[in-house]
Amino acid sequence: MKQSVTFNVSGIKCGGCETTINKALQALAGVVSVQASSQDKTVGVQFDTDLTSTEAIRAAIVTAGYAVQDRG
Numbered sequence: 001m002k003q004s005v006t007f008n009v010s011g012i013k014c015g016g017c018e019t020t021i022n023k024a025l026q027a028l029a030g031v032v033s034v035q036a037s038s039q040d041k042t043v044g045v046q047f048d049t050d051l052t053s054t055e056a057i058r059a060a061i062v063t064a065g066y067a068v069q070d071r072g
């Protein structure tokens with residue numbers, strides 16, 4: 001099943017950060033699309049719940065060097 005989630009991510013400052021996060025997450029099995037925004041400081045991800053999870057995606061963002069804020 002496909003699911004979408006949006007993370008609030010601090011430290012996205014430019015297009016290079018967007019590219020870093022896009023590449024890191026697109027390398028994960030099950031990730032369908034990634035939309036990192038330096039303007040909004042968000043990362044929207046569409047993924048297949050059979051193959052990955054919000055926890056795994058969150059961990060990949062952290063591994064890439066960015067901090068994920070808890071959603072309000």
Ligand SMILES: [Cu+2]
Nearest residue numbers: 013014016017
């Ligand atoms: Cu940057």
